Amino acid sequence: MRAAIYRSYGPPEVLNIEDVEQPTIKDDDRVLIRVYNASVNPYDVLFRKGYLPTRIENGLTKPKNHTLGIDVAGTIEAVGKNVDRFKVGDQVFGSCIGSHAEYVCPRQNVLSFMPKNATFEEAAAIPCAAQTALQALRDVAQIKQGQRVLIYGASGGIGHFAVQLARYFEAEVTAVCSTSNLQWVKDLGAHYMIDYTKENFADNGKKYDVILDAVGKRTFFSCLPSLTETGVYITENAIYPKYHPIQLMIGSLIGHKKAKVHLTKPNDKDLDFLRGLVEEEKVKAFIEKCYPLDQIVAAHRHVESGHTKGKIVLDIKME
Secondary structure, three states: OEEEEEOOOOOHHHEEEEEOOOOOOOOOOEEEEEEEEEEEOHHHHHHHHOOHHHHHHHOOOOOOOOEOOOEEEEEEEEEOOOOOOOOOOOEEEEEOOOOOEOEEOOEHHHEEEOOOOOOHHHHHOOHHHHHHHHHHHHHHOOOOOOOEEEEEOOOOHHHHHHHHHHHHOOOEEEEEEOHHHHHHHHHHOOOEEEEOOOOOHHHOOOOEEEEEEOOOOOOHHHHHHHEEEEEEEEEOOOOOOOOHHHHHHHHOOOOOOEEEEOOOOOOHHHHHHHHHHHHOOOOOOOEEEEEEHHHHHHHHHHHHOOOOOOEEEEEOOOO
């Protein structure tokens, strides 16, 4: 099968399309998926560049796992004997390491049936980013109706889902993004918009119950003036990790305010919940561009630029 492979850390050019051995079901709770689409996430950029914490997991001098990708959408071609939820032919989406390949073998507990009204491209854009936004708002922030929520990076992969989900939870949503995306995030459901190229939200005197930094570019200390007494600051994207350890140690010591670095926990229940919201047309994935697998280098450059509108997706299905 074809897969995007990297055998050393470095720039996007370390990625190459190679023919590799197709995976087989080795554990009874796994399924074999023929991949149609997968998305590219900041996670992939971090691992490909060899950011130090990822090297501890994936090899200090060179990667142990050579295929990136954590989101998948496709069709099941085989199931393990203990798989009781899916059958051959089912269209599914979910989380899977190594999804930038024509076949993958994830466990059934990180998958869900594809939304009936979504394409494979749209389904592949959902798992990591939407679960991240959902868990940050619902579980970490424990968002409540009527709370003031500010989302920094509201037009990005996590951010555009967070706007829709915060609105679903009936919060008052303020979206921070660039000038060109102001109307778009308003259409997603934001009540108020702030253009970060013209205004620093921390200087306007307004207070928020939740500040979600969906792109990891704001420190807890820069957001502190904008938090209510019991406010929660959450940062997501570890691509800008310089201040995160300090934030965790000191942030929660300042009054009742909390600083959290959130990591996604993929699971089928959250995917089922998101599938329901998509089918009810309360949440929708936006895809800025879909690249063929052969253009994996360009896709990585796009994500690494830090200015993605919505999600970047790969077209992997075989002709």
